[in-house]
Amino acid sequence: MIPESVSSVGLKNTSHKMLKMSDELVINQTRITLIQGDITNQDTDAIVNAANPSLRGGGGVDGAIHRAGGRAILDECTRIVKNQGPLQTGKAVLTTGGNLKARYVIHTVGPVWHGGTQNEAELLTSAYQKSLRLATTHGLSSISFPSISTGAYGYPVQEAATVALRAVALFLKHEPTSLREIIFVLFDSRTYQHYRTALEQLSEMV
Numbered sequence: 001m002i003p004e005s006v007s008s009v010g011l012k013n014t015s016h017k018m019l020k021m022s023d024e025l026v027i028n029q030t031r032i033t034l035i036q037g038d039i040t041n042q043d044t045d046a047i048v049n050a051a052n053p054s055l056r057g058g059g060g061v062d063g064a065i066h067r068a069g070g071r072a073i074l075d076e077c078t079r080i081v082k083n084q085g086p087l088q089t090g091k092a093v094l095t096t097g098g099n100l101k102a103r104y105v106i107h108t109v110g111p112v113w114h115g116g117t118q119n120e121a122e123l124l125t126s127a128y129q130k131s132l133r134l135a136t137t138h139g140l141s142s143i144s145f146p147s148i149s150t151g152a153y154g155y156p157v158q159e160a161a162t163v164a165l166r167a168v169a170l171f172l173k174h175e176p177t178s179l180r181e182i183i184f185v186l187f188d189s190r191t192y193q194h195y196r197t198a199l200e201q202l203s204e205m206v
């Protein structure tokens with residue numbers, strides 16, 4: 001019989017391992033990690049902004065990034081919109097990170113949720129994959145994503161988490177990349193838990 005103290009230590013170790021496993025997944029040479037936190041504190045090469053087409057900043061993560069990054073980001077965004085018009089849903093552009101620890105901000109526009117009838121999943125997939133391609137084009141090795149579209153844009157988190165992680169996994173399986181670290185920075189514990197569940201499901205498939 002295993003003494004009580006030994007068996008509970010064993011159990012603790014097992015659950016710790018499980019926690020580690022469900023927070024991370026490595027595909028080819030790139031690690032996907034989930035954390036709960038504020039994306040403006042990340043020191044990855046780039047952080048991704050869930051922007052709106054005007055690139056003028058706004059609420060949620062967009063407002064937080066512009067506040068922390070300062071005027072240089074907004075100036076570059078204004079120039080981009082002047083040259084090429086508003087950023088379409090599912091597209092991505094890169095600017096300086098301004099005062100942020102991250103060197104760059106990649107701005108992408110996720111879809112507004114309309115009940116799932118207007119190509120929301122394809123557009124959300126595109127927002128993630130276009131951001132990853134842009135990071136690859138610039139030779140970046142690390143990038144952080146927020147949970148795109150699940151705030152003001154109303155995409156249900158459970159579904160968005162599955163789409164987001166599958167988009168990243170498919171990219172890593174099929175496209176060569178300089179990226180070695182992809183971090184999802186989830187703001188609240190509910191969002192974080194949904195991403196963990198989705199990552200666990202994905203781990204069983206890859």
Ligand code: ADP
Binds near residue numbers: 050
């Ligand atoms: P969208 O308009 O694409 O829905 P939001 O910014 O409204 O974008 O919300 C997207 C997600 O970003 C939500 O889960 C929200 O809680 C989260 N969020 C807000 N501020 C931050 C932050 N500083 N860091 C990381 N995530 C954040």
